[in-house]
Amino acid sequence: MFDIKLLNRLTIQLDLTNFCNLSCIMCDSKNYKKKQFMKRDLFEKISTEIVRDFPDAPVRMHMHGESTLHPEFCGLLDIFSELKKKYSSNNMIEISTNGQYSDKITDALIDSGIVYSVTFSVDASDSKVYEKIRRGGDFDILLKNFEQLLSKNIDRKTTLPYTYLQFIVMEENQHQIDDFAAKFSILYKKYGITPVIEKDYFFKEMDKHRIMFLRKIVGEDFNSLKQQKYFDDLHLQSIHNVIPKKSDNSDSKKTRTVEKLNQFRYPCPGLWLYIGIHPDGTVSPCCQDPDGSFVLGNLNDEKLIDIWTGEKIEKYRLDQIAGAFSNPCSDCTNQIEAGFSDEELKDYLIKIGKSELWQKFTLRRKI
Numbered sequence: 001m002f003d004i005k006l007l008n009r010l011t012i013q014l015d016l017t018n019f020c021n022l023s024c025i026m027c028d029s030k031n032y033k034k035k036q037f038m039k040r041d042l043f044e045k046i047s048t049e050i051v052r053d054f055p056d057a058p059v060r061m062h063m064h065g066e067s068t069l070h071p072e073f074c075g076l077l078d079i080f081s082e083l084k085k086k087y088s089s090n091n092m093i094e095i096s097t098n099g100q101y102s103d104k105i106t107d108a109l110i111d112s113g114i115v116y117s118v119t120f121s122v123d124a125s126d127s128k129v130y131e132k133i134r135r136g137g138d139f140d141i142l143l144k145n146f147e148q149l150l151s152k153n154i155d156r157k158t159t160l161p162y163t164y165l166q167f168i169v170m171e172e173n174q175h176q177i178d179d180f181a182a183k184f185s186i187l188y189k190k191y192g193i194t195p196v197i198e199k200d201y202f203f204k205e206m207d208k209h210r211i212m213f214l215r216k217i218v219g220e221d222f223n224s225l226k227q228q229k230y231f232d233d234l235h236l237q238s239i240h241n242v243i244p245k246k247s248d249n250s251d252s253k254k255t256r257t258v259e260k261l262n263q264f265r266y267p268c269p270g271l272w273l274y275i276g277i278h279p280d281g282t283v284s285p286c287c288q289d290p291d292g293s294f295v296l297g298n299l300n301d302e303k304l305i306d307i308w309t310g311e312k313i314e315k316y317r318l319d320q321i322a323g324a325f326s327n328p329c330s331d332c333t334n335q336i337e338a339g340f341s342d343e344e345l346k347d348y349l350i351k352i353g354k355s356e357l358w359q360k361f362t363l364r365r366k367i
């Protein structure tokens with residue numbers, strides 16, 4: 001589609017709502033300013049642009065809210081499915097859900113034929129811990145919906161969607177890691193499936209059902225879990241190639257540390273690989289902007305392709321290559337660690353006529 005390879009690897013994050021029916025202990029969605037649902041007309045406009053201008057981009061139909069709460073969720077999947085057929089595009093949908101939905105959602109997830117994966121947020125192996133973490137949720141409903149998806153897939157002889165079970169490791173649940181893997185492996189096997197067990201963010205095989213442990217786990221030893229801060233620091237270390245000073249807490253020292261970190265910091269691959277669309281059509285550089293404060297544009301009156309190739313996002317990218325990290329990226333601890341090679345970055349700079357920045361980049365990173 002684009003002459004520039006890096007711009008073709010986009011995953012689109014399309015938030016149907018920023019509203020959620022649960023109040024999970026690790027989630028700050030309850031603090032978002034405006035609760036809203038994407039209007040049908042806006043969804044149709046954005047979807048048309050996606051299938052026409054980004055025909056290979058995966059679409060994550062969730063970002064900060066629970067998509068299945070959208071009153072027209074099933075109808076919106078139908079709209080996307082029709083547009084996909086009309087434009088013969090390859091886009092597939094990924095859904096992440098707390099699994100507290102009604103039976104008709106299960107049917108839509110299967111029958112639409114466009115949902116590649118459904119990620120269930122679980123985080124526990126029993127109702128006691130589940131309901132402590134996922135406040136307002138019902139563990140039995142989650143189990144019912146998970147099993148229903150597997151059994152209906154078998155009844156209808158369909159492969160998709162794949163199911164992923166997510167366990168974010170935290171103090172409250174770290175004693176249940178083994179139980180969780182065992183319990184859900186048994187459930188999967190009931191339906192003739194042997195799931196892949198994955199640790200942290202990077203998946204080896206996409207076309208497999210998975211049990212995923214996120215964030216706190218590093219290495220092979222489940223018993224070596226420590227505090228979140230330790231793992232956050234490891235993450236920072238890996239993206240900056242320097243070790244953060246953990247004991248350095250004063251504001252001025254913190255600023256100096258951030259400056260030092262940014263001197264070596266790799267530009268966030270997220271600026272080339274992801275874009276976030278909020279329910280009101282606002283576009284943000286990525287999903288780490290829950291209020292849509294860092295506005296690249298609005299799809300009510302702009303085109304996604306123009307925003308994706310426009311000056312605002314280009315400035316974020318070029319500034320970071322040069323070593324300048326502004327908000328929302330400056331203090332972000334969720335920067336993805338990998339996404340493309342130095343060679344691809346160099347090729348990108350040459351293609352956009354900014355090859356002089358390559359030298360600046362290599363000098364500051366001491367490559």
Ligand code: SF4
Nearest residue numbers: 268270286288329332
């Ligand atoms: S650094 Fe963080 S806020 Fe910035 S684009 Fe990457 S993930 Fe998003």
